[in-house]
Amino acid sequence: MGIRVVQRCLPSASVTPGSPAPSIEQLAGPPPHAAVEKPFLLSDGRVELEASLDKAVYSHGEPILVNTAVHNNSGKTVRRIKVFVVQHVDVCMFSNGKFKNVVALVTSREECPLGPGSSLSRTYTLYPAKGATKNWIALEDSFSRAGATLASTVTCASNSPEDRNVFAIYVSYYVKVKLLVGAMGGELALKLPFTLMHSTSTAELTESLSLSPPPTHPLKEASPLTERKKKTNTRQDEDVILKCDEEPT
Template sequence: MVFNFKVFKKVSPNGKITLYLGKRDFVDHISTVDPIDGIVLLDSDYLNGRKIFGQVVCSFRYGREEDEVMGLNFQKDLYLASEQIYPPPEKREQNLSKLQERLIKKLGPNAIPFTFTLPQNAPSSVTLQPGPEDQGEPCGVQYYVKVFAGESEADRTHRRSTVNLGIRKIQFAPSKQGRQPCTVVRKDFMLSPGELELEATLDKQLYHHGEKIAVNISIRNNSNKMVKKIKAMVQQGVDVVLFQNGQYRTSVASMETQEGCPIQPGSTLQKVIYLVPHLDNNKDRRGIALDGQLKHQDTNLASSTLLAAPDQRDVFGIIVSYSVKVKLYLGALGGELTAELPLVLMHPKPEKNKLLHADSQADVEMFRQETIDQE
């Protein structure tokens, strides 16, 4: 049986350097990150006396491109990995992946393997949704693999002999559910006896994108106030770590109801509200965090960011979190009562790919020569 495996290919504008990657999504497993392994194919007459370097670049844009005036630049590029690919260092020991072995066998002696390792605390790929009238590159964290010809790793690259191919650093949902979120909040009133109690519970802690979130609400009104309205919402929290005040929250799904209201003094109410956070309902809202986007691919709301420890936050990262907030409205004099529950929103781990067999065939996806202008 012949299996097809996908290969991503991009050629430099001068046609002399070709980059092959087996995948463009690299998974952060909290303790380790998938290695970035690929092949660089060099033209025969390009090997004489030239050096080829490879780098993994994390590009963090924290301001709009259209606001860059008078020398301002709202973008930082971090070189997370960098090494000389050709001529290869003499002492380099390299365990080739199955994909690299197959490509070297197919492409011949001018195919040079490389492997890069990302640091554990490197930020995940996140894009902040631009407004309808915004132009230029969106804010967020993007990655790309860069291969170029030069004299040193710090050499100023020439566009014609440079290949840039976008990749993503992503996380998948853990295999086990965490503790079921539950909270009880109470409100008493200065000039009247009794208190209002709100108990909120989610059916689980971990949800996959597109899944319905069930919010179980229990209200016990032992005060002499009336509950006139109930509102539940899913809030996305975005923390741009670079800025001290770069934290904000946005409601990405909400429902308001007066069913069962008003809740009179001495009465109770049990209710379940269903919420589905989805990008389709937030298409034109500036600042919503999305999963890092590759060209020609749809995306979704950003997944929750999982950290090995709370203090392991890269200064160039964007940390995303979600919570459900339930509000009881008591009128102008009574005020509000609010309960909040954290949750995790992520993609499930995909099934493991089939092993490559000797009779596997490569399904090559080509990219146009739209290298990022480094001049």
């Protein structure tokens, strides 16, 4: 089943004519940022993880910069850091139509293991792309094509189940940063959602606006006189048909 969705960020109607249109970054808001920490039952201290993206909206083929900071204020040891991008596909027509695929992955053992009282700050670069998957993956082209592009973000305007379209396929992306803590310390992870879409240049925007069809006007209500004329014409047509049927062949 091939479905292509092309989204572009158009200027708002409230923009003053002649003034520069706001960029996609301005309309999307601040870059995603999150911080979590993990205490331990049988030992003092905790492990703190903080991560952020350089912006909230990315174009296809653009690198994603993930800034991470780890503070190990516990007696545990951080063995490994994993940073990856997940594409989440929600096919609403199926009750179990939710699929997740890793479309970019960086596993780092540099400066690891991170011992007690140590800190680490590093920026990881990720390039989302189609790879080997075991679940459904949303693309903008045929799956067999070598350079198939990942589908753009398609989200619902509201989180209410009543606003979801049963025929829609929603696609979302997020960056997940995960710490693997040794000595039965478990894991510590956080998510940073972002938007993936096509960027529109000024020339493409002007062309799309100039080629847009003119607005359609609503049909006027028919007057009683017009309705009577229609009924009269219908009766005349019926009489003609009856007369033709009565003539011998």
